[in-house]
Amino acid sequence: SHKTGDNTGREVNSFDDAGTFANGTKLPFQKSVTEATNRSEYTRDGFMGVIEFKPFKGFSSTLDLLVSTTNRTSLKHQVAFPKFNEGTLSNATVVDGVALAGTVSGVAGIVQTIGNKQKDDNLAVGWNNTFTLTPEWSGVVDLSHSKSKRKETAIDSNAVTGSTGALTFDSRSSIPSFGFSGNLADVNTLLLGDTPWGKGWLKKPSIDDKMDSLRLSLSRSLDNGYFTGFTVGANYSKRSKVLGMTEGSLSFLAGGNTAKLPNASPIRAGLSDITVLGWDSLALIDSVYKYTDMGTETWAIMKNWRVEEKVLNTFAKLDVDTKLGSVPVRGNLGLQLVKTDQSSTGLNDSTVATWDDVNGGPNTFIVKQTAPLSGGKSYNDVLPSLNLTFDLGNDQLARLGAGKMLARPTLRDMRANAIIECWSPASNPKSCSGNHSGSGGTPTLDPFHATTLDLAYEKYFGKRAYVGVAGFRKKLDTFIYQESFKSDVLASKFGLSGYPMIDYSGPRNGTGGSITGVELTANAPFDLISPALSGFGAYINYSDTHSSVNIPNSIGGGATKMGLPGLSKRVTNLSLYYEKGGFSTRVGVRDRSDFIGEFTTNEYERKLTYIQGETIVDFQIGYEFKDGAAKGLSLVFQANNLTDATFQKYRLNADGG
Numbered sequence: 001s002h003k004t005g006d007n008t009g010r011e012v013n014s015f016d017d018a019g020t021f022a023n024g025t026k027l028p029f030q031k032s033v034t035e036a037t038n039r040s041e042y043t044r045d046g047f048m049g050v051i052e053f054k055p056f057k058g059f060s061s062t063l064d065l066l067v068s069t070t071n072r073t074s075l076k077h078q079v080a081f082p083k084f085n086e087g088t089l090s091n092a093t094v095v096d097g098v099a100l101a102g103t104v105s106g107v108a109g110i111v112q113t114i115g116n117k118q119k120d121d122n123l124a125v126g127w128n129n130t131f132t133l134t135p136e137w138s139g140v141v142d143l144s145h146s147k148s149k150r151k152e153t154a155i156d157s158n159a160v161t162g163s164t165g166a167l168t169f170d171s172r173s174s175i176p177s178f179g180f181s182g183n184l185a186d187v188n189t190l191l192l193g194d195t196p197w198g199k200g201w202l203k204k205p206s207i208d209d210k211m212d213s214l215r216l217s218l219s220r221s222l223d224n225g226y227f228t229g230f231t232v233g234a235n236y237s238k239r240s241k242v243l244g245m246t247e248g249s250l251s252f253l254a255g256g257n258t259a260k261l262p263n264a265s266p267i268r269a270g271l272s273d274i275t276v277l278g279w280d281s282l283a284l285i286d287s288v289y290k291y292t293d294m295g296t297e298t299w300a301i302m303k304n305w306r307v308e309e310k311v312l313n314t315f316a317k318l319d320v321d322t323k324l325g326s327v328p329v330r331g332n333l334g335l336q337l338v339k340t341d342q343s344s345t346g347l348n349d350s351t352v353a354t355w356d357d358v359n360g361g362p363n364t365f366i367v368k369q370t371a372p373l374s375g376g377k378s379y380n381d382v383l384p385s386l387n388l389t390f391d392l393g394n395d396q397l398a399r400l401g402a403g404k405m406l407a408r409p410t411l412r413d414m415r416a417n418a419i420i421e422c423w424s425p426a427s428n429p430k431s432c433s434g435n436h437s438g439s440g441g442t443p444t445l446d447p448f449h450a451t452t453l454d455l456a457y458e459k460y461f462g463k464r465a466y467v468g469v470a471g472f473r474k475k476l477d478t479f480i481y482q483e484s485f486k487s488d489v490l491a492s493k494f495g496l497s498g499y500p501m502i503d504y505s506g507p508r509n510g511t512g513g514s515i516t517g518v519e520l521t522a523n524a525p526f527d528l529i530s531p532a533l534s535g536f537g538a539y540i541n542y543s544d545t546h547s548s549v550n551i552p553n554s555i556g557g558g559a560t561k562m563g564l565p566g567l568s569k570r571v572t573n574l575s576l577y578y579e580k581g582g583f584s585t586r587v588g589v590r591d592r593s594d595f596i597g598e599f600t601t602n603e604y605e606r607k608l609t610y611i612q613g614e615t616i617v618d619f620q621i622g623y624e625f626k627d628g629a630a631k632g633l634s635l636v637f638q639a640n641n642l643t644d645a646t647f648q649k650y651r652l653n654a655d656g657g
Helices: none
Strands: 001-015 032-056 059-081 088-096 099-106 110-132 137-160 163-170 177-180 191-193 200-203 206-221 226-243 249-251 264-269 276-277 289-293 305-324 327-355 364-393 395-405 420-423 437-441 448-461 466-485 501-509 513-525 536-550 570-580 583-592 595-600 605-612 616-626 634-639
Touching: 032 616, 059 177, 059 276, 110 276, 200 289, 327 395, 420 501, 466 536, 501 536
Parallel strands: 327 420, 437 501
Antiparallel strands: 001 032, 032 059, 059 110, 088 099, 099 163, 110 137, 137 191, 137 200, 137 206, 163 177, 200 249, 206 226, 226 305, 249 289, 264 276, 305 327, 327 364, 364 395, 395 448, 420 437, 448 466, 466 501, 466 513, 513 536, 536 570, 570 583, 583 616, 595 605, 616 634
8 A cells, every 4th residue: 555645733832941131131031032834744654464274164263454654844944033033122011920922023033944854664463263172171372473663764954144133023813923024935045054042953863663462362251141252361461672872963965054945935934924934954064064973972872761561461351131120231350460560770870060161171970970871660469340231122322331440551651760960161160051951751650540331322223323321430540641740859868059940840650539420422424314415424522521630730830730731621523524435534633721731852751731612624635446457446535634723732820820
């Protein structure tokens, strides 16, 4: 199979923490802002094959293979105004000491093209064998192997004009808008060159992810009026994931501090009306830029890690088919005994240093400690489950589900590496103004643990139309979240006084919380109304979910309760479709309210942020050949986000302040 696609998105961001202007007026957002336009494309080629072998009655063997290669390329054309609060504010609209709108003169703009190229090679092989031993007994032996390899190149390419301009801003609408008086689209004045972030930076991360598993099960059929059979078995899996990272700075092959932009063209950066030059930064590697690999530096080596997870799941299931009074009941009772062994290796690196901002001399290290870091844990879980369906008659069903569940941490969250940095100028040696941060993984993370209860009612109209209502509750015993907090590690571990606290972030376990909600679903083919509407139909699903967990020191606030990351309170999915004679078309609408989500930083760290609700409209049209030489071939065209809905992140104290 072969698949291609492309995407364009626009964004505005702020970063570098809060700030004020020289006159004490506060900013409405963080003190550095960017406007960016993202353009990406991908191709995916794949092959899938299945071989089934039945040499004799009672034995069947199936071998399946999936191979795919995906290539992704993206270019992010961005204009940045770092620390624009250092300019002069005028014509400001100030409310409660905050400049909601105004003009800032003396601001320098940096134009960037951030390029990213990925290649993913995936392989999955499965071998399933089923045995019928007697009329009552049967068995399954299932082996599988999968691996995924990713090679990535990410480049930041920077350009400047050497002059400043006036930046206008207005934060009084839901999305801030900006304007800039300087010309950032003139190829004669905008040059590749040095910036506060250097001339450029190149990263080459790689990921190697492997998993092997073996599943054995034995089943026996029963016929006693209560149970129809039982299954016992075990599943063993071993997974490993390795992240390799090398990176370094860029300089110009021709020497000097500037270089002309080749093949640049004007492009609108972001959501505001700011035009900049855009270029293909990936094409400049080895043609304009020279790469200095710093992968042997300690701070680069410590970004490499390996995680391994071994899981043995022993299970038993009893199938139910009986009556409760006059009501038919079917379902199952289950029990899982799960043993997990997780481990990781990496590095721990701590740096407290100054750079010579006066004479340009060498760096001075007050603390420089690097050591191997490893960790892990083993734990056992007992997970009972109950799933029953009650046939109420007249095409009505009631469903009951209850049990204990777990969801394991991501392997990245379990990585054994940690970094602490404090960089200061020699003129202010204890300020940590260059960097005062730390981050790392937690090899001893517990999984999500929850006790669940689900109730549902469904009414069917023939074989295609139905309505349903469901309620659910999950009591969270443990969960995983990204914690950000102030750490006194410089004083407590290294005995340094007069330094600020370190902003540290990493995955942690929380305890206590719940998820409750209700879900409404309906599917209706329109030929129930009139035969003339044959093929037309609609599907709608609505959920209202309330979640609450105890998370300290997160999202820049001090509250102890917040919603569980990833969950919106309200989500609606609506789909209008037509399917007939091999032809199909569908319009889908998804609407969700605000939620707490995650984003990936330039350092490949996961951070929490608030994400504004959105309404997405998608369209799909396709045709499947029903006969002839092309029988079974399907052609599909998809278009996503037809209304160009915005994806908006924002910061807010967790207590609503």
